[in-house]
Amino acid sequence: MRIRSHLLLLAFGVILPVAGFSGYLTARLVEHEQQTFAQGSIERLRSTMSAVDAQVQGQITALHALGSLKALEEGDLEAYHEEAVRVLGSQPAWMNVVLVLPDGALVDNAVAPSALKKQRYVVDTEVATRAAGTRAPAIGSMVESPSLQKRGVYVGVPVMYGEQVRYVLLAFIKPEFFLTPIEKQRIDPGWVSGLVDSHGTFIARVPALEREKVGPAFWAAVQRAPEGWYRGPTTEGRDSYTAHITSGFTKWSIGLGIPAEEVLGDARSTGWAMGGGILGSLALAFLLALWLGRRVSRPIVALARAAPGIATGTALDPRGLERVAEVRTVALALNEAAVAVRERQALLEREKRALQEGDRAKDEFIAMMSHELRNPLAALTSASQLLDMVDPQHPASKHAREVIKRQTKHTARLVEDLLDVSRIVMGKAHLQPELMNLADAASSVVQTWRSSGRFEHHHVTLHAEPVWIRADRSRVEQILSNLLDNALKFSPKGSEVKVRVDGDDAGARLEVADQGPGLPAEMREHVFDLFVQGAQGLARKSGGMGIGLALVKKLAELQGGSVAAASPGDDRGAVFTVRFPSVPAPATAVVSTRAPKVITPRRILLIDDNDDLRRTLAASLSLQGHEVREAADGRAGLELAGGAALDVAIVDLGLPEIDGYEVARRLRAQGSTSRIGLVALTGYGQLEDKRKAIEAGFDEHLTKPVDPDALEEAIAFAASRDRAEQAPARK
Template identity: 35%
Template sequence: MRLRSLYFSLALSIVIPVAVFGAIALHILQDTQRSFAVGRIEQSATLTARAIDADIYRAQSVLKVLGHSQALAQGDLARFYDEARQASAAPGGWIILYDSGGQQVINTRRQYGVNLPKRPDPEQVSAMLASNQGQVTGIKWGEVLKNHFVMVEEPIRTASGKQYVIGQAFSPAFFARSFTGPALPQGWRVSILDRAGIIIARSENAEKFVGVTVRPDTLAMINKTRSGVFTHLAVDNKEVVDAFTRSERSGWSIIIGAPVEAIEAAVWRGVPVMAAGLVIALVAALALAMLAGRHLVRFVARASQAAALLGQGGQVRALARSGIHELESLNEAIREASDRLQAEMRSRSDAENERNALLVSEKTARARAEEQNAAKDEFLAMLGHELRNPLSAVASAVSILDNARQVDDAMAQRARDVLRRQTDHLRKLVDDLLEINRALMGKLELQKAPVDLAEVVQRCVDTLKASGRTAAFTVRVDSVAATVNADPTRLLQVIDNLLDNAIKYSPGGGEIAISVRQVGDAVELSVRDSGLGIAPELLPHVFDIFVQGKQSLQRAHGGLGIGLSLVRRLVELHGGFVRIDSDGSGKGSTATVTLPRLAGHTPALAAASSAPAQRLRRVMLVEDNADAREMMSMLLQLRSCDVVSAASGPEAIATALAAQPELAFIDIGLPGMDGYALARALKSDERTAGIELIALTGYGSEKDRTHAIDAGFARHFTKPIRLEDLDLALA
């Protein structure tokens, strides 16, 4: 018997049973798809019921929480009205509070204080109060609203013994959202019925059927059991499969129906494909048997030749693929035996290369880690130096002022000047650290407005001149008006940092040239100095954080090395870029900032600072730190303020009621009751609502400022407060 005939007989013995079992599988598939379609309808009904139960449970939870309201217990119905409006569990829903006689006390759909109607079924209120059990009503018609609604109601008893019934009202559209959208298949319809069989919501023709009682046969079917499936003729004489289930919490019924023809169409949709696949499989099996017999003989002959060549020590370069797993395994064995030596050589070479690459990578990583560790140690040492220097000066100045009898007025004034300069220096160090941290974390927020860059530059230069920092330099400003869309405060930071570097790294008597010019659609700010310059090896890294030029132990120039990093981040946030140029050490440097120019806009005018208040003002200070409270009280008294102080939130409320201050400086980080809660409490009481509140805190981010304004503060200052800010607040 030939090998080809053997394969053909084997193919027939496989194909005939496959055809028989394929027909059986096709019939089973139809039944399975039909059952799956009906099961999908039942599952959709169950999921819709769970969604409705979840909405009702949420409403019951909200009502129970409102029942424990302190405002309701105290009889403050106006405040309870606001709480109820905010706590409504449904978009577009409303909350109604009934007294024990069924009279509406509060209705969040109506203005507080208007006359409200009495409930038409006060006996339901009495029943709920007697049984202490809530209820979910059926659909009702609102005469005032001219619309249908349902209620979730709960009885409540306040601490004072008063009894109420509180309810959450829902419109039919709220529950319709459970089955609206693209998830509902074409032709399916969903209905929600109350316990009496009246339609609450419907997926189609809702305006026609909401409020209508379903047919008696349908009502009888759903009342027999909790859930089930039945088939009936719809109003359009089409056969429909309906699956229904009942809500656990409300007793409502959810019915989801699908046309029988749609289900059958889905069942038969896959039959032609499966039948065609079966025919193709049969034909393919026969063809494969014929081809396999032909190719098998050729393969065996080629494999024999390859084996003989391999046995003689030759190399088998290529073998025809067989397409049969077992035969291909023989091919693979022959190729593996032929290529084993070369594969082994390549493997050894690759392993050697990989090992060398890993060694280089390990050395690089170790060097980088050592550099980072050294940079960390250097920064910590630098930070300790920068903090200890001003602290040492402050401690010495305080010691001098403590010996007031032995110190003349001039020496005391110099000590005070040292205190002022060093505290300003400490504030700048802390501000720089916080600003660069927020910048690196992407938390900086800009308050942009059209501003004249030239005017901002001139303002910064004037401030430096007034402080005496530029006394040893020749400062030349060459600028033209150029409007940019920028945050003026952040822009001042950029310019101040660049000028600070120019002053810090320039010898006395040098020149600092500042220019503002328009270049096409951009504006260029240039700061050029004749100072120490930048070494070529340091120039590519000047914008890296904590990078400075080499300094001696004396650290004549100081600083943390974060100024230029902050400058670059702020400029990038404005949509611009910055570069530093230098011809080398001792040849000065030039910093250039490029920003997009804003054409056709008038720069925003700087707000005029208010003059310090001259009259006696009643001021309350709330601060839990005793030393800070005492010093701030003395500072306010020096500014003609009548000061009362408190160390906690409750003490501050009592003090405010007794003293009636005009102004209150409040710390945010208070124990127990924080500053935000204190501000809200003061603003909610009409006796203290007129007090102007000012936040004085160590929390200085934009988010903290926003929280302060939202809580009722008029201003937000970070500690320690600058004297000009204090005078502005008192003005």
């Protein structure tokens, strides 16, 4: 055999293993590329479906807002219809909004009220009955509205009062509304993407298609799994690879079809390149085979050596990898993985810093709260010890009682401020706007503080010009009280605090100026943020928890106003300005007069499991002339109520075994006790707590600690109610 033959055999011996390895590598690369295509397509669909779910959730939120109308709860359908028409005009995605009963019977049609005479039930009754049955939002499928002669989808939410579903609100959504998330995919020419309802009907599709139903291949894939990747014909019959995903929220599905030639194009190109390389290598001699072997093996070895570094986010050095397309593709994928690892590490570091910052803020707030509560508690403890040591007539005893009263009010205000912030942040703040003179409110607050001695160390002046606003008077007074409290805390003794009320073209203005340390420039942007305070040092002479000015800002904004802070510089004081929209003054002003308070002795049953509070309150009521009986729990209270003639029962809601709500219901259910006046005295002070108390049968709802005058007023009101006429409880 000639040497040429040996060289040829040697070349074949070298090339054939390389050819086999290259074929194996090509197959793996093709598989990897298809998996990458599939995963990328599914991730894109997840993002798009999340956007669609968010769109639907937005419509549900709008429906919940419409369903919370007071007019709907009171059965005023005419007022509800007017509001529904207004809301419909503000929702570009809605073609109609209808109100139905739980069985789908129409109650109101915002677009076509006259259609109620011709059409008794909504087209998609299944949405209404499902929302009523599950007491949760329900999303329908593509239907045609008879009154609009248009196709769309219904989104429904139950309208509940208590535990009962009274109505179902349905919004009829335009299919075009859901094109936006699909179009934002920016799919390549020749690709298709469509959104499908739970019955296989197109809601939106790019490109548009006259056919309503999806193809059998896509529908079969959707039925098999909530998400996946398959090869099959599109609705037009084109061979494609299709990714699909079904939303667990709407039960709708979305698909993305990519022509098969695009998915397989790179793989085919790779195969032809490898085949040509093998044939070319067979035509060459040993050196060419060796060179080709090195050309393929060296980049692969480089990838294998660099792969462990991906776990730490180390990118590959691309030099020397550009010569082989497959290796370059793998290198790019590994580099992307390295970038993802680095981003994940950076995200974890940011989250760690955020958690540390949250822990620090929590610790600071707990320390601040502890300091603010320990001060009044220390004063209360010292005052109670002093009362034990001296005669009640001794001047020190009077001083101790004043300390207890003052510190109790201070502690109650700390708790109330925290509750106010909580209610406002959660959107549960309750306002009672009225037409009021801002100057009168400011004068009342200043006079009250002056009478109580709060200004004894400062010179406080008031310049008030009449200006009328529509606002909640108690909240306006709270705004001024917080501003005054802030000014007095930070102003030195003997300094002047100016309060000014006037109006201009911009509206009504309430201004408080002090001569304190002023506001540093870096504090002015954050002075109204929650829990933000100026530097006070370890002694914390100024006190506070950093929520007073935050309440001022939020209360002003809730009433259409605004607040601003200004300071000429360090040690030159600060000026806080609150503005409200002004309204014309009324033609006549009514001056109310308060009659002297006369206490009528009552027969009172006091039920509370806190022995100290119950006995103290019983003693206070007895000193006012009332005849008081006590019970430490609900069962004992019910027994006393059944065996004695009573005018009023004051009941704590958080009683052991039988709570206060159940006590009220049982008293109302018994003929001998059904006419007793009931006052709830509790630490639960949310609007929902008050509503539950009134529903249980209480006439009044008061929160602890209670003002004696407010308690006496509640007792008088509860005792004077005519239960034969079932007069409504006070709100």
